[in-house]
Amino acid sequence: MRSQFFIPLLLFFPLLVVQTTIIPLFAFLNAIPDLILILLVFYSILNGQIYGTILGFVFGFLFDLITGSLLGSAMLSKTMAGFIAGYFSNENKRDIYLRSYTFSLIVLLSAVIDSMVYSFFSTADIQKNLLLIFFEQGMVPGLYTAVLSIIVIIFIPKRGIS
């Protein structure tokens, strides 16, 4: 159990470095992909829903603490994202989910919810059309993250995931 958390936490810090230094250079329509979320979804599918929820909470906590964003906002959104991604953790289907484009769809779903919750808790006034907010703050970063998650499918080892 300890090593189950150790590896994702070990991967978290270099990914956060990339997320805050290199990834902003690739912003599209003011949206940037979320590498932390891809890592979270991957390990949530691999290890289950409770694990995903806790890992999301820990990732969110560290993210808020380190990047200076409102403490609690990423905690909340990543906890929910981990919970949703963990829903797809099934011993029989794990391989199918992680090795096919289904993984990107799960990332898309989790990323949209993550972005929506994050912006809901950190934006003061919501005067715009809800559908527009859903598109700009949820779908665009979610789609971008989902597209980037294809890299995981390509580079995932053929054997011995679990």
Add this chain to the structure above:
Amino acid sequence: MFRFFTRIWTQFKEYVVLVILLVASLIALSLNQKQEIKKVRSVAFGSFATITAIISDVINTAKVHSENERLRKANAELMLQVNRLREYGVLNEQLKGMLAMKDTFNFSLIPAAIVSKSLNKSQSSITINIGSRDSVKAGMPVINDQGLIGIIQSTSEDYAIARTLKNIDFKLTVKDERSRVDGIMKWTGEDLVIVDVPKTYDIEPGDRIITSELSSIIPIPIPVGVVIGLNKVETGIFNEVTIKPYVDFIKVENVFVMGVIQSKQRNDLELNFYRQK
């Protein structure tokens, strides 16, 4: 009772964990202004920024050539502008002397590089590679050659986090450079706007927006952006003025921290005045 809880846990443990962690997150949201939390955060981002600084240096070195080209051109343009401003400065000194006015333009510029960016729709912030050791304090404005970027939010010994203009917690008094009309500018999560501007005020698309001397945060004029539109024109008595910031927050790499902070004396005086009312 124990059996009841055991059964609940067995059947709904995923949901129980989720609810507990969501409640913990909500509690964390309410603890943001605590001094202890601020201290922990400054230690955390300070340590992390040491690592991101190395990566940023590598990226900056790769970009330094094109940056040099741009800076050379900017230098030439600025040299011409400085010459003109010098003339104005001499004239200004003379006129101020005649009017016996105080000069409020004494401040230092501390150069810094951005080591990491946290860009999102509502709470964009940047981490820079100077901190309290370099006399950086919370509340100091962060600028570059294009205009205002944000203000310092917190500092560690060697690093500081600044809220950018695209942060909903950042509100600033600004003014229209042409018509001298003041207003409160804020980030809505979508646009940078001056809110509740009476329709009778003279603000037009294309006007330059600068910081206002009425601001207790940045009391010296720094370019902020340009007016690109007026909203809610049909209804009500107020307009909402949309501004396009001069600074491109995605591309910005090098910044200056201005050595000015809010005047405590002025703040205290104003607070006392309002309390007496």
